[in-house]
Amino acid sequence: MKHKGRIFLVDDDLLIISMLSRALKKEGYETQVHSSAQGIVPKIAEWQPDLLLLDIHLDDDLNGLDILEELKKEKHDTPVIMLTADDTAESAIKAMKIGAADYLTKPFNIEEVKIVINGILKKAKLREEVEYLRKTEEAKAQKDMVGNSPAIRDILDKAGKLAEVRANTVLLTGESGTGKEVLARYIHNMLHAGDPGETEYIPFITVNCTALPDNLIESELFGHAKYSFTDAKADKKGMFELANGGTILLDEIGDMRLDLQSKLLRVLEERVVRRLGGKVDIPLDVTVIATTNKDLLTAVDEKEFRGDLFFRLSTFHLEIPPLRERQEDIPLLVSHFFNLFASKYFKKDVKGLTADEERDLCSYDWPGNVRELRNVLERRVVLENMDVRGPFKEKRGTHYVVLPPTGLALEEVEKDLIKQAMAMADNNQTKAAKLLRMTYDTLRYQVKKYKIN
Ligand SMILES: Nc1ncnc2c1ncn2[C@@H]1O[C@H](COP(=O)(O)OP(=O)(O)OP(=O)(O)O)[C@@H](O)[C@H]1O
Ligand SMILES: [Mg+2]
Structure with a gap:
């Protein structure tokens, strides 16, 4: 049978011990049992169980609550289920306050015991896994914004001020690779530097507005209620809700669909989110950081980006200059x-x-x-x-193209280079624009103008 976990059991009632340990072994758990609280904490620590079943009323001087308290003080994070004989919730509530994961009331229904244990172990596993993934993600993230140019110092200075006034909407622009995400994390860290409870997780959620398929992005962002559409088999929180209490980074906001832009504007203005098909507004306490390497004003002119959203986003706007303009860095x-x-x-x-x-x-x-x-x-x-x-x-300093004495049509050269860039970029306009150091919008305009493709 599959190994399901290690359970440490402390109870002064020998009958209970034998009943529980037999049932647990049958389920595939490995157990260690103790009937006395004497010196129990080091024993628990040494055996490293996945779960602890702890009687509240032990005969010794120490009762279960004292043991629980001691474990928590020593930062043991093994989940603890308290076993209690009385039905009065009082001591159980006390135990939960100290940090017990759950409690079971005697006499036990063994099926209930199994369900509770299973649930707690599953939850602990998930928590460990999430913790692990988050740590790896965090380790990968660049912590500081390296740079000492006047431009970077100015940006960091402004970022500090934004954090001080707890700005809740910030726009970061700059060419690709200039460090917009690094700056977003910097602002996030500044915003929460003094927060109480250093172990508490403050979410930083990144949403790439281009990476999600059209039919999913709305429910990814705002969540959905059960049955709001065919595939919605259960209620689901959106990214905004997941980011609640922290920061949501909307990457490549310039590529967001127009209908979503209006929904986003509502979220920014009213600071509430409503799940797709949902009936209530959920209040948000989220810093929204939007980034783009597009020229949003041009996009507004071309009716690809809502003007009102642009103005809402750009109240606090930091522009990171390209690296070639800050060579000191x-x-x-x-x-x-x-x-x-x-x-x-x-x-x-x-x-x-x-x-x-x-x-x-x-x-x-x-x-x-x-x-x-x-x-x-x-x-x-x-x-x-x-x-x-x-x-x-x-x-640099020489000529790219030597002008023949007969002259040539500049537009022909331009057209030819754009064609080359498109071919080199496999017709990906974003990449071609990068090769030509022009904005995506300019390139698109040129492609249309010269009827390339
Ligand atoms: N000032 C900096 N100090 C240290 N690392 C940096 C800095 N700026 C950028 N980087 C690193 O450069 C890479 C690109 O940065 P980032 O992802 O923040 O760019 P971006 O502006 O968001 O680009 P894109 O528009 O393509 O998303 C990352 O690996 C990041 O760690
Ligand atoms: Mg980025």
């Missing part, structure tokens, strides 16, 4: 990533950057911004070679 970022990857890949002896390499890094224009720099450094540390790409560095 490059050496700091280079050494940050160099050390980060040397330690991540256990490459303590990796040879340091040569003067030539450093110069190359500082003179490149970094169209992919910090993300590109990070990738170059990762390859440099792992493969020990550097490949800062792009013609920019060699071409």
